[in-house]
Amino acid sequence: MNKPLTIALCAGEASGDLLGAHLMAAIKARCPQVRFVGIGGPRMLAEGINSLYEQEKLAVRGFAEVIKRLPEIWRIRQGLVRDLTALRPDVFVGIDAPDFNLGVAAKLKAAGIRTVHYVSPSVWAWRRERVAKIVHQVDEVLCLFPMEPPLYEAAGGRAQFVGHPLAQTLPVVADKAAARARLKLADDVPVFALMPGSRVSEIDYMAPLFFQAALLMLRDYPQARFVLPLATAATRTRVQALLATPLYEQLPLQLLSGKADLACTAADAVLVASGTATLEVALCKRPMVISYKISPLTYAYVRRKIKVPYVGLPNVLLGRMAVPELLQHDATPEKLAAAMLAWYRAPAEVAALEQAFTDLHLLLKQDTAALAADAVLRHAQGAAA
Structure with missing residues (x-):
């Protein structure tokens, strides 16, 4: 036998x-x-x-x-x-x-x-x-x-x-109203998702930068709300310690355990650290600003080895700079805030991007x-x- x-x-x-x-x-x-x-x-x-x-x-x-x-x-x-x-x-x-x-x-x-x-x-x-x-x-x-x-x-x-299995998991049509209802966020206020990374080291580098950008965005839109999905208990502890400092304690920020897709779908735009999370944002059909900051020495080494003109997966897959990439010295609170608000103020460009991301979703599904x-x-x- x-x-x-x-x-x-x-x-x-x-x-x-x-x-x-x-x-x-x-x-x-x-x-x-x-x-x-x-x-x-x-x-x-x-x-x-x-x-x-x-x-x-x-x-x-x-x-x-x-x-x-x-x-x-x-x-x-x-x-x-x-x-x-x-x-x-x-x-x-x-x-x-x-x-x-x-x-x-x-x-x-x-x-x-x-x-x-x-x-x-x-x-x-x-x-x-x-x-x-x-x-x-x-x-x-x-x-x-x-x-x-x-x-x-x-x-x-x-x-x-x-x-890509993520394209099977996430719905092709993203329901922003339903996502906001689940998070108890009003339909008529600006909502921005912050995704500084899934590792503690990324939180240390990126979260203060993202929070400073959020404070600048609040100057233009005091009614804005922010959501931040956290991958692990360790990253939650680090973020909570940051939020307890006087600079950020008044930031209107809702922390979520996981639920990155819910946070993205509810948002008008997403500020996201470069990595696989950028694909999830794209599959939620949301405009984003991609950012990353590492030590200057590591960046110099990585930059020489990278063979593509973009680092963000959505840009690589679409073959063009569809969403901004603000890396290293360009990753300043002022530039991040301006790029995020540019999406919020450009509904026609957002609609075109959503269509491109829908086409990408269907290709990967x-x-x-x-x-x-x-x-x-x-x-x-x-x-x-």
């Missing part, structure tokens, strides 16, 4: 755990007898993965934290390669976490195991030279953005655009888990045959 199809997966953090769980569900719908093994979090465990190591041990952020945990992470990677080489699954799927997963994939591919990487690193923007290496580490890359597959194909690799499942099973069943 043939052994059941065995698929190995590895997700290094919460976002990968969610993608992995959806992928597993889609695979099970097509192949009910499949077995899953590897590393997964609570959602993947609920779908039935046999997790050989704890996912939490891989979910490390920040350079200092990574250095401290490097020996343990290295041991897990060596152990996973050893275990999967012995088990010989029909395919290995690394989900995001490229620094960990691509190294595992390369070893397994060398041992004759099929490999797929799900979620391309940002090679279109940063360290494009990685593409030549990645196409030798994996048999296929499953990409969330349409501009990514051509980069791998040009290097002789195989890649497929499967859409694919049946992501199903497309990924079909690709993974193609490799697994090819290996099994």
Whole structure:
């Protein structure tokens, strides 16, 4: 009797755990007898993965934290390669976490195991030279953005655009009135969302800047209200400490636990730190001002490595400067406030941007888990045959 199809997966953090769980569900719908093994979090465990190591041990952020945990992470990677080489699954799927997963994939591919990487690193923007290496580490890359597959194909690799799961989750038509009703915000007052980042280090750099911009906006619109969604308890603690200082204690700011989509949808415009949050704002069809500030030394290094004329995902995806990017020395309270109020005072430009973001949403809205499942099973069943 043939052994059941065995698929190995590895997700290094919460976002990968969610993608992995959806992928597993889609695979099970097509192949009910499949077995899953590897590393997964609570959602993947609920779908039935046999997790050989704890996912939490891989979910490390920040350079200092990574250095401290490097020996343990290295041991897990060596152990996973050893275990999967012995088990010989029909395919290995690394989900995001490229620094960990691509190294595992390369070893397994060398041992004759099929490999797929799900979620391309940002090679279109940063360290494009990685593409030549990645196409030798994996048999296929499953990409969330349409501009990514051509980069791998040009290097002789195989890649497929499967859409972005966020585009499936968020509604194509954003209901501002309903969002304001849920947040108890009046329809006739200016509302601005502030999104200074999801990490404490980003809060330290960006939140004071965003709050100073908000104070300047209040001079022109004293009735304005502000909302700030917070990703973690640690970022909430840091923001609350800032708001307790005399400079900001009168700021009319509503803090939310999560609910970034609700905050964006309720807002007239969003002030957002550069990163994946900018895509969420675009999918909520809201005008935004993108900003970021890091140490001058880091910025000088990053600037040399960036290969695209824009840093904001909405601008990259639309191929034009659709929303302002105020970075580094341009990230001043005065410039941020002026750019935000320019959106508030330009309804025709906002309407045109909303249409562009709707078109982008429809492009990214694919049946992501199903497309990924079909690709993974193609490799697994090819290996099994």
